[in-house]
Amino acid sequence: MTPPLRLVFAGTPDFAVPSLRACFASGADVVAVYTQPDRPAGRGRKLAASPVKEAALVAGVPVEQPESLRDPAARERLRAHAPDLMIVVAYGLILPKSVLAIPRLGCWNVHASLLPRWRGAAPIQRAILAGDIETGVDLMQMEAGLDTGPVLLERRTPIAPDDTGGCLHDRLAALGAETLASGLARVLRGETLVAQPQVVEGVTYAHKLDKAEAKLDWNAPAAALARKVRAFNPWPVAEAVIHGERVRIWSAEAITSRVDAAPGSLVATHRDAIDVATGEGLLRIHELQREGGRRMPVRDWLNARRDAGARGG
Structure with a gap:
């Protein structure tokens, strides 16, 4: 009887959890889960486990949390798990060549873009910011470069005009898990997936989000500002000064x-919206948040800001 495929999974945030569950359901033997060390979180800044760690503990799978995989001891620990394949999904740590070479079948990565467009840390938000009409997930054979490896499988999905960073994140996390499940099923049937090299044209980089980007410049066109509002929901959330008050903007068109x-x-002002002039067109805002307050529909803000006045429209 052929022994089951031995998998090591490496991931950290919510995005990676559906893919981890796909590994559990695949019939392969998940022998260890790697995730980043517990980090301070919340108002009390207490150490908190990552979503991937929590899912692994529920499943009873051993969890490894090295600070770095460049440490020879960490590499030896990985080698001791004798993985046939390592699955990497939003892990957040660099895998040196010496680590990529440990699994018999190498390392696969689930990446939330259509490579080579949006290599890097924030492909979901960058696609919305750029006005892309389509995105997807690539199952990639990892190599030493940043998201440069050949693509094993690809799934596509349109970006709807009202997609936020949050809802697109969730859709791509599910699509990534489905793509990974398909790849694992084929390997478990004895197939060899053929990796297609990425094309050399159209390379773009999805740099990590910075909170400073969330500040809206009213001189920009309304279309670009509306994309910012969508892309930065739920983090870091667009912010601007409206009628002398700094607010966070959750929904706008x-x-x-x-x-x-x-x-x-x-x-x-309207019953459920306000219009703010921009460099080109209007930004119609539907939901916002006052400093220290909660998210609210614009009508609640107007009730609290009687000085905004009724301006028709």
């Missing part, structure tokens, strides 16, 4: 309209 008002001016 671009309105194509000629505006004779300075960018940043509150030009109209």
Whole structure:
């Protein structure tokens, strides 16, 4: 009887959990789960386990949390697990060549973009910010470069005009797990997946998000600002000054309209929205958050800010 495929899984955030569960369900033997060390979280800054660690503990799988895989002791520990294949999904630590060479079948990565577009840390948000109309997930054979490896399987999905960073994240996490499950099923049937080299044209990099990017510049076009609001929901959340008050903006849409008002001016209020002038068109805001407060529909903000006045529209 052929021994089961021995898997080691490496991942950290929520995005990786569906893929970990796909490994559990595949029929392969998940012999260890690697995740980043517990980090301070919440107001009390107490050490908290990653979502992947929590899922592994529930499943009763041994958890490894090295600070780095460059440490020779950490590499020997990985080698002792004798993995046939290592699955990496949003792990957050660099895998040196010496680690990539340990599993018999190498290392697979689930990446949330259509490579070579949006290699790097924040492909989901960068795709929305750029106005892309399509994205997807690639199951990639890892090599030493940053998301440069050949692609084993690919699944595509459209980006809807109202997709936020959060809902697209969840959809791609599920799609990534389905793609990984398909790849594992084929290998377990004895197939050899053929890796296709990435094309050399169209390479872009999805740099890590910075909170400073969330500040809206009212001189920008409304369409670009609306994409920022969507991309940065639920983190870091777009923010701006409206009618003299700094707020976070959770939901907004671009309105194509000629505006004779300075960018940043509150030009109209509606029952459930407010219109702010931009460098090109209007940003119609539906949901926001006052400093120290909770998310609220705009009508609640208008009730609290009677000075905003009724401006029609």
